[in-house]
Amino acid sequence: MKRCKILEIEIQNLKLSENLVVFEEQKQIPERESRKILSNDEPLIFVGGIPRSGTTLMRAILDAHPNVRCGGETMMIPNFLSWQASWRKSDWANNTGITRKVMDDAVSAFMMEIIAKHGEMADRLCNKDPYTALWLPTLQRLYPNSKFILMIRDARAIIHSMIERKVPVVGYNISDEKQMFRNWNTEIRKMTTQCMMAGGNCLKVYYERLIQRPKDEIERICQFLDIEFDERMLKHEEFIGVEVALSSQEFSASQVKNSINNEPLTSWFDCFDMELLSKLDRLAPFLKLLGYDTESDKPSYDYFASDDFFEFRSVYS
Amino acid sequence: MKRCKILEIEIQNLKLSENLVVFEEQKQIPERESRKILSNDEPLIFVGGIPRSGTTLMRAILDAHPNVRCGGETMMIPNFLSWQASWRKSDWANNTGITRKVMDDAVSAFMMEIIAKHGEMADRLCNKDPYTALWLPTLQRLYPNSKFILMIRDARAIIHSMIERKVPVVGYNISDEKQMFRNWNTEIRKMTTQCMMAGGNCLKVYYERLIQRPKDEIERICQFLDIEFDERMLKHEEFIGVEVALSSQEFSASQVKNSINNEPLTSWFDCFDMELLSKLDRLAPFLKLLGYDTESDKPSYDYFASDDFFEFRSVYS
Numbered sequence: 100m101k102r103c104k105i106l107e108i109e110i111q112n113l114k115l116s117e118n119l120v121v122f123e124e125q126k127q128i129p130e131r132e133s134r135k136i137l138s139n140d141e142p143l144i145f146v147g148g149i150p151r152s153g154t155t156l157m158r159a160i161l162d163a164h165p166n167v168r169c170g171g172e173t174m175m176i177p178n179f180l181s182w183q184a185s186w187r188k189s190d191w192a193n194n195t196g197i198t199r200k201v202m203d204d205a206v207s208a209f210m211m212e213i214i215a216k217h218g219e220m221a222d223r224l225c226n227k228d229p230y231t232a233l234w235l236p237t238l239q240r241l242y243p244n245s246k247f248i249l250m251i252r253d254a255r256a257i258i259h260s261m262i263e264r265k266v267p268v269v270g271y272n273i274s275d276e277k278q279m280f281r282n283w284n285t286e287i288r289k290m291t292t293q294c295m296m297a298g299g300n301c302l303k304v305y306y307e308r309l310i311q312r313p314k315d316e317i318e319r320i321c322q323f324l325d326i327e328f329d330e331r332m333l334k335h336e337e338f339i340g341v342e343v344a345l346s347s348q349e350f351s352a353s354q355v356k357n358s359i360n361n362e363p364l365t366s367w368f369d370c371f372d373m374e375l376l377s378k379l380d381r382l383a384p385f386l387k388l389l390g391y392d393t394e395s396d397k398p399s400y401d402y403f404a405s406d407d408f409f410e411f412r413s414v415y416s
Numbered sequence: 417m418k419r420c421k422i423l424e425i426e427i428q429n430l431k432l433s434e435n436l437v438v439f440e441e442q443k444q445i446p447e448r449e450s451r452k453i454l455s456n457d458e459p460l461i462f463v464g465g466i467p468r469s470g471t472t473l474m475r476a477i478l479d480a481h482p483n484v485r486c487g488g489e490t491m492m493i494p495n496f497l498s499w500q501a502s503w504r505k506s507d508w509a510n511n512t513g514i515t516r517k518v519m520d521d522a523v524s525a526f527m528m529e530i531i532a533k534h535g536e537m538a539d540r541l542c543n544k545d546p547y548t549a550l551w552l553p554t555l556q557r558l559y560p561n562s563k564f565i566l567m568i569r570d571a572r573a574i575i576h577s578m579i580e581r582k583v584p585v586v587g588y589n590i591s592d593e594k595q596m597f598r599n600w601n602t603e604i605r606k607m608t609t610q611c612m613m614a615g616g617n618c619l620k621v622y623y624e625r626l627i628q629r630p631k632d633e634i635e636r637i638c639q640f641l642d643i644e645f646d647e648r649m650l651k652h653e654e655f656i657g658v659e660v661a662l663s664s665q666e667f668s669a670s671q672v673k674n675s676i677n678n679e680p681l682t683s684w685f686d687c688f689d690m691e692l693l694s695k696l697d698r699l700a701p702f703l704k705l706l707g708y709d710t711e712s713d714k715p716s717y718d719y720f721a722s723d724d725f726f727e728f729r730s731v732y733s
Contacts, residue, residue, distance in 0.1 A: 135450070171512055216521060
């Protein structure tokens with residue numbers, strides 16, 4: 100009798116257990132919506148900016164963090180964003196039933212699969228493609244918990260780098276430097292405006308400050324991203340290989356093998372005509388607006404390393 | 417003792433029951449992969465072919481079936497298939513980590529969301545975009561349970577329709593009829609080859625037989641699709657509105673409001689130069705290969721309505 104009692108209790112426990120799900124007459128109905136993908140609530144990290152602005156360094160630093168994975172540029176995502184935008188016309192939407200919501204669902208699924216699967220899984224997934232910086236409103240709408248890091252750098256250093264390292268960038272005609280500065284201005288204006296509109300979800304990071312005050316900047320970035328600072332982020336070059344996976348197709352792969360250093364600040368010195376440099380405020384007004392010294396052909400970058408860098412800023416900088 | 421035995425057996429049954437899932441230490445962890453989309457195992461139906469081949473009629477007939485929903489052309493899906501194909505290069509894949517599998521996952525998610533959500537849900541989802549007929553291997557790989565209906569029609573009727581109804585089709589230059597026949601030939605050759613390679617998953621449907629022997633053809637199509645024949649499929653025009661949703665952007669929306677009729681068979685008669693018609697076997701060899709009479713400028717279509725239409729066929733027809 101005692102044993103039966105014990106068994107009865109066991110049966111009751113099995114039936115009542117929270118850990119137990121009992122299906123009444125469960126048939127073998129396979130669920131149609133059985134494909135699971137990451138939710139759009141994922142707190143994705145996007146890194147962007149004009150190419151040659153330190154975006155690869157930024158993602159290498161993030162990759163050195165144990166819980167973050169960016170991986171290399173997909174190159175495809177900005178192109179996809181342009182492609183999908185070209186289909187969003189209201190008459191087509193009304194006629195095909197492909198409303199903004201339907202497009203958003205399809206577009207967000209596509210990009211999430213790419214971001215999630217082109218590298219290792221991690222607690223915090225990250226994507227670095229420079230020109231995602233022209234699509235902030237879309238990215239924010241699709242992924243409301245995502246955050247964006249916009250890299251800013253001196254246009255003179257950027258353009259010198261494109262020419263010197265022969266990095267082809269759509270829209271930048273390396274045989275026409277004035278055009279390059281004008282184009283930089285058009286793009287950075289759009290990027291900074293979108294970043295401003297994204298409010299607390301977008302952080303501007305000046306390359307010149309990141310490389311001169313790495314610990315402070317990286318701590319600031321970690322706070323923005325809501326991740327714990329990790330010492331490994333100061334030594335990304337020691338983690339090349341697994342943590343920081345590099346691809347030979349990335350233009351900055353070779354440079355990011357080096358530790359953070361100041362040489363890239365001044366490598367553009369003596370590389371532009373004085374005539375061109377004197378016209379910068381007209382060709383590229385954003386350079387000054389962002390806080391760069393356009394008066395000198397060999398400006399100091401101490402300002403970006405100063406303690407009160409964040410205090411006296413124009414609305415764009 | 418006997419009772420204990422019974423209880424022991426009950427416990428065993430509870431634990432072994434198929435109806436039971438016991439979770440060990442189930443915690444309340446919100447799942448990251450919490451977004452559910454339709455599985456790629458969905459038995460999708462694709463309708464395609466050269467434009468003006470009766471693809472809209474075919475989808476209207478399918479839409480009249482209570483369990484099937486095609487809806488109108490998305491126009492975007494073939495364009496998306498081309499776009500995604502342009503990114504599949506092995507060196508890029510190796511360098512970005514975006515392997516064929518990753519691309520397949522992202523591409524299939526995108527299209528499934530569009531197909532599933534641009535119209536009402538149904539047991540059998542269907543998509544009609546003529547040029548999906550150039551992407552059969554991809555569609556079969558992404559959706560292994562999908563089936564394809566390839567519409568075939570007399571090139572003379574097709575080209576006459578493009579010109580007469582002023583339907584712009586990329587690749588068909590309406591001021592150069594010879595070019596149009598050559599282009600038709602290039603496309604139909606590719607489509608029929610892909611259809612053949614897809615074996616039992618692709619069905620060729622001759623428009624000329626569909627409109628002359630609708631009940632037989634529709635029953636044959638239902639068998640291919642593994643759906644029950646439904647009388648409403650013979651009277652699609654009575655279901656315009658809800659079941660058969662038309663959009664003003666679809667070129668054949670106006671014609672599909674009419675019941676199935678034979679007028680479209682001969683509307684091209686007297687519309688081409690005899691000189692052009694005499695060169696068809698050279699311009700468009702597939703026309704004859706597919707079983708059309710290229711000798712006459714007013715051919716009979718009785719052959720397509722005959723009982724033994726499926727018996728004496730060349731390997732392409």
